[in-house]
Amino acid sequence: xxxxxxxxxxxxxxxxxxxxxxxxxxxxxxxxxxxxxxxxxxxxxxxxxxxxxxxxxxxxxxxxxxxxxxxxxxxxxxxxxxxxxxxxxxxxxxxxxxxxxxxxxxxxxxxxxxxxxxxxxxxxxxxxxxxxxxxxxxxxxxxxxxxxxxxxxxxxxxxxxxxxxxxxxxxxxxxxxxxxxxxxxxxxxxxxxxxxxxxxxxxxxxxxxxxxxxxxxxxxxx
Amino acid sequence: xxxxxxxxxxxxxxxxxxxxxxxxxxxxxxxxxxxxxxxxxxxxxxxxxxxxxxxxxxxxxxxxxxxxxxxxxxxxxxxxxxxxxxxxxxxxxxxxxxxxxxxxxxxxxxxxxxxxxxxxxxxxxxxxxxxxxxxxxxxxxxxxxxxxxxxxxxxxxxxxxxxxxxxxxxxxxxxxxxxxxxxxxxxxxxxxxxxxxxxxxxxxxxxxxxxxx
Numbered sequence: 001x002x003x004x005x006x007x008x009x010x011x012x013x014x015x016x017x018x019x020x021x022x023x024x025x026x027x028x029x030x031x032x033x034x035x036x037x038x039x040x041x042x043x044x045x046x047x048x049x050x051x052x053x054x055x056x057x058x059x060x061x062x063x064x065x066x067x068x069x070x071x072x073x074x075x076x077x078x079x080x081x082x083x084x085x086x087x088x089x090x091x092x093x094x095x096x097x098x099x100x101x102x103x104x105x106x107x108x109x110x111x112x113x114x115x116x117x118x119x120x121x122x123x124x125x126x127x128x129x130x131x132x133x134x135x136x137x138x139x140x141x142x143x144x145x146x147x148x149x150x151x152x153x154x155x156x157x158x159x160x161x162x163x164x165x166x167x168x169x170x171x172x173x174x175x176x177x178x179x180x181x182x183x184x185x186x187x188x189x190x191x192x193x194x195x196x197x198x199x200x201x202x203x204x205x206x207x208x209x210x211x212x213x214x215x216x217x218x219x220x221x222x
Numbered sequence: 223x224x225x226x227x228x229x230x231x232x233x234x235x236x237x238x239x240x241x242x243x244x245x246x247x248x249x250x251x252x253x254x255x256x257x258x259x260x261x262x263x264x265x266x267x268x269x270x271x272x273x274x275x276x277x278x279x280x281x282x283x284x285x286x287x288x289x290x291x292x293x294x295x296x297x298x299x300x301x302x303x304x305x306x307x308x309x310x311x312x313x314x315x316x317x318x319x320x321x322x323x324x325x326x327x328x329x330x331x332x333x334x335x336x337x338x339x340x341x342x343x344x345x346x347x348x349x350x351x352x353x354x355x356x357x358x359x360x361x362x363x364x365x366x367x368x369x370x371x372x373x374x375x376x377x378x379x380x381x382x383x384x385x386x387x388x389x390x391x392x393x394x395x396x397x398x399x400x401x402x403x404x405x406x407x408x409x410x411x412x413x414x415x416x417x418x419x420x421x422x423x424x425x426x427x428x429x430x431x432x433x434x435x
Contacts, residue, residue, distance in 0.1 A: 003296050066370065066416035067409045068377035070388055075409060078401040156280075163282035167381060174284065187292040195285040202280040 009184035010193050013176075020176030021197055027094060027162040027172050028205070032155055034098025039105025043113055044135065046106065057106065064103030069164050072096055077168045093162070093170035101158045108150045112143030145217050152209040156202045163198070173197060223403060227394050231404075234390025235411055241386060242373045244308045249315020249372075256320025258349070261327050271320070278317035284378050286314055291382050307379045311372065318368055326361035327353060363430060366423035370416045377412070387411060 010017070046057040064072065073096040080087055080095075087095070116139050124138040125131075144151070166174035173194050181190045260271040278286065290310035294301055301309075330353050338352040380389035391408035395401040 003298070062417060062420070063413065066374075066420055067412045068374040068388065070377040070380070071391070071405055071409045071412060074391075074401065075405045078405065082402065160280075160282040163284045164378065166284075174282075187288070188296045191285060191288040191292060195281050195289060198282055198285060199277065199280045 005189055006186055007189050007193075009180055009186050010189050013180040013190075016176050016180065017173065017194065017197065020171075020173035020194075021201065023090075023170075023172040023176070024159070024162050024174075024198075024201065027090070027097060027165060027170065028155070028159045030094045031097030031101050031158055031162070034094065035101030035105045035155075035158065038098065038102025039109045040140065042102065042106035043109045046110060047113070061103045061106050064100055065107070069096070069100050069161055070167060072100055073164060073168055089165075089168045089170040093165035093168060093172075097158060097162065097165070100161065101154065104154050104157075105151070108147050108154060109140075109143060111150075112145075112147035113139055115146055116143060148209075148213055148217060152206065152213075155209065156205055159202055159205050160198065223394070223398060223400070223407070227398065228407075230394060231387065231390050231407065231411065234385060234387040237385060238373070238376050238387040238412075239415070241304075241308060241311060241376045241379060241384075242369070245311030245315050245372055245376070246369055248308070248312040249319055252312060252316035253319030253323060256316050257323035257327060260320060260324040275317045275321045278314055279321070283314060283375050284381060286310055287378055287382055303382065303384050307382065307384045311376065311379075314375070315368070315372055318371075319365065322364045322368060323357065323361050325364075326357035329360050330356045360430070363423050363427035366419055366426060370419050370423070373416055373419075374412065 042057050042060070045053045048054060073093065076096040076099070077089075077092050080092060120138055120142075121134055124134040129137070162172050163174040165172055166178060169175055177190050177194045181187050184190070256271055256274070259267055260275070262268065287307065287310045290313065291303075291306050294306050294309070334352055334356065335348060338348045343352065376386055377388040379386050380392060383389070385393075387408055391404050395404040398404070
């Protein structure tokens with residue numbers, strides 16, 4: 001082995017890499033918001049009385065869950081211009097991440113909703129709550145509480161998935177690393193460093209979710 | 223798209239299946255080792271293995287591929303792209319399967335292994351004849367779920383230039399300038415492999431959660 005590690009390009013590019021981390025966080029958070037919206041909306045539609053809506057949600061979930069994200073992001077990337085939407089790579093990636101995460105969120109939240117006893121919903125209705133209020137207070141909140149750990153795991157997955165957005169050159173950590181690697185040919189050093197950065201970021205996301213859980217989702221102990 | 227171009231996609235599909243199979247089988251063997259070490263009772267070993275699992279669960283699969291791909295080259299080991307990618311997926315699968323199976327081993331009631339020990343069974347028959355058969359049953363839905371994850375994950379091998387299905391799709395899309403059509407077909411091919419597996423997984427799960435007695 002006659003190779004000496006040289007971290008100079010990494011140190012030189014560190015400000016860019018850290019900015020790339022922010023880009024990754026931005027993709028993750030935006031994707032997460034869309035995913036949660038799709039997840040909650042999808043669950044409401046999936047249990048609705050409109051058969052085509054139920055059918056649509058189910059096909060969407062199966063389609064997304066059984067194809068690779070890389071193919072999905074390519075598809076969105078090439079499909080958007082055809083319907084007249086000219087987006088730059090980063091919003092395209094956010095959209096693709098949101099759709100992908102949304103399908104998983106529907107599955108996870110549905111599991112929690114199904115675990116709500118029927119009597120609890122009936123009790124809500126009997127107390128004179130509106131259907132929407134029952135869904136929000138009696139179904140959704142306890143369901144989110146129950147599936148919170150799975151949801152956390154899914155969002156860490158979402159964070160790790162953002163690295164695939166580099167394939168359409170969206171602004172995030174892996175894309176930045178690619179530029180540095182292309183200029184310096186120090187592949188191992190550059191990718192090794194950002195691998196550690198991803199490790200730290202997924203740990204931070206886990207801590208963040210734990211804090212949110214303690215603050216807003218734990219039962220009051222008065 | 224003519225039949226020749228479609229045939230090219232099918233060759234890519236063949237490599238996707240081959241890579242998934244190698245990753246799953248080799249990863250399964252290594253994963254069993256990971257699961258057994260993780261539940262061995264030796265706390266130092268358990269911590270090391272937990273770190274190994276956490277490393278793979280906390281970093282993107284793409285980075286794992288890059289690290290193995292460039293890391294092996296750096297060590298001066300001249301390997302075919304195919305072997306390097308297969309090693310990366312084996313390591314990836316070993317960590318995830320190891321964690322799934324650790325969970326299943328721990329889900330087997332303690333009384334089972336205590337009873338086996340009371341009957342005088344040593345570690346090997348205790349694991350092989352009492353704990354693992356029960357753990358296998360518990361782990362099946364999650365294992366099948368991971369297999370689907372792995373098949374989808376092999377698409378990332380296209381980024382390091384390995385000619386599997388997604389890479390074949392890229393090449394054809396650049397040739398005929400119809401990326402949407404090509405990726406729709408590529409997506410359909412993945413779907414046709416993964417969907418039956420997913421259905422099988424949820425069937426296994428419903429059978430497992432249904433009251434059996």
